[in-house]
Amino acid sequence: MLSIKNLHASIEDKEILKGINLEIKAGEVHAIMGPNGSGKSTLSAVIAGNETFDVTEGSVELLGEDLADLAPEERAHKGVFLSFQYPVEIPGVSVTNFMKTAINESRKANGKEEMPANEMLKLIREKSELLEIDRKFLSRSLNEGFSGGEKKRNEIFQMAMLEPKLAILDETDSGLDIDALRIVANGVNKLKSNDNAVLVITHYQRLLDYIIPDFVHVLMDGKIVKSGGKELALELEERGYDWIKQEQEV
């Protein structure tokens, strides 16, 4: 599904990613953990095609296709989805209108007709139930005046609507209380299939109690320094990151 090879990226000549290698297969859930400033959010932004960062070396491939020359929206059309750590507000644009535009733009790019209104409504109903979202919420302006939890739930709602191949969840657990966390994780689990993959970026282990990863990677100073199974997350929770640092130095 996703193949990252020797990825280097920098912002204003400051190198943040220093040679990342990562293979994610269809049907897998990977978690990337790491201390603040290790490059977690940069990695998600670079995969999504944010032009604030310069890719200086290496490659990102989705389903065998190099993404380097693709604009962010083209990557989205191919199935890349990023759940933002800080979703932006767009005043006056309802969640429904935003989703309708997004879905139809992707369909257009993939040579399909616009989604008929009744089909769209059905999809909205289905996905909002899945994420226990009050439908009134969907006519509100996108993220404007949303609580932290509402914003994150709305991100996952969008993911459900767009049905991506690769979903990147960037710190989706931050700002969520335990009930909201359960709903969001539940939603992600229901959307998981053998045709897609999930990359969870998180600081804490608690989200991984609900979204069980197949692999856990530790990102430090722009490099993946350790990989393991889900038990690695628990170990990190217990022991912190210092021991890995020491392990590295040895």
Added chain:
Amino acid sequence: MAKYTEDDLKVELETKEYEYGFYTELDSETFPIGLNEDIVRAISVKKEEPQWMTDWRLEAFRAWQEMIEPEWANVHYEKPDFQAISYYSAPKKADPNKTLDDVDPELLAMYKKLGISIDEQKKMNNVAMDIVVDSVSVATTFKKTLNEKGIIFCSISDAIKEHPELVQKYLGTVVPQRDNFYAALNSAVFSDGSFCYIPKGVRCPMELSTYFRINQAGTGQFERTLLIADEGSYVSYLEGCTAPSRDENQLHAAVVELIAMDDAEIKYSTVQNWYPGNKEGKGGVFNFVTKRGICEKNAKISWTQVETGSAITWKYPSVILKGNNSIGEFYSIAVTNNHQQADTGTKMIHLGKNTKSTIISKGISAGKSQNSYRGLVRISANADNARNFSQCDSLLMGNNCGAHTFPYIESKNTSAKIEHEATTSKIGEDQVFYCNQRGIPTEKAIALIVNGFSKEVLNKLPMEFAVEAQKLLEISLEGSVG
């Protein structure tokens, strides 16, 4: 495939031509350039006007000669040479007495290009239309349906001939001849425009609409609109404007007068898309317009405008709240791009008791444009319990444009409640990236954000117009983020 950047988008936008910028080859009768009393008389003769009308025009012309072009607006331009303009131009074949079937086929083709085929309009929309090309009203549809209700909707030229008592009684009562420089000029040389009268207690069953277009080169357009809503009546009126792309500046100086008698309501909507000039700021329409309405007891006047065109816009649709409990509203979206300059806003003059006014202004500036809101709220000594709410929001795109707000508040009554809110924001790269990530290309993302920003005003437009206005916003602003 190469990356499509915002810079590419900008280039595309700059090379994108003004979509309404075609010129139709019509056989026109145009007066020689220049302005003097003889020309004023000639216009009046041409239009077979009664003596009182000729005298009224001459009075205005003499007043205008004494006046000086105003300079207080936040716009900079080379003043038009009023002696270099032709003050009358009419498509020769247009004869207002003919039926629609007799209208010049080329003219009809032009309307089709504009997307306002009269035939279609007749069939699908509940819109009665008066179309003014250059200076003459070409066809008025739906006359019969309106007649049955006693509604008069015709060109002002016809009204002067057929309903002189109404025109003579009300013309110039809201915007007097010597009101301002451009209004005086208009009063002297206005060539056509629309007239509308809604009788007592009648609710006009359809939207009334006028479409203005400047076609002939080197001509000015001076329409005069007079709309009278008698006691307890209601009317919704739409006005649209386009002009072909030309290198020279064209002058448009219109006057609109609205009279809402006791308990009457007038909703007046404008979508203005005059040619804005090219990306270097060459050409474009100078739009100097005086629009004002007067409200008697319990009456309501609501102005809604979407201003995307013109090189220079100088326009302040206003309401005089004369009667007790009367209501004035102003909803505006003004978009400026490239070198456009707009100085627009409103005046709410509270004279009666318990009068209310609402002002919602959305200014969007891109390119190297300057966008100013200028508004006056005046509460007179007798206007007990007057209330005003004003909200002025500005949206900036890029770093080379400007947004300015000039709110004037004058209150002579301590019971007045006046609120003013203002915000300025910029389309953020993070907003655009967020949309991109969801699969929405930059161009579309900007349209979406701008539409969201303008929503409160767009919602005030009648349905058919709202769609057109949304499209116009997209055309005017694509790729302007920087």
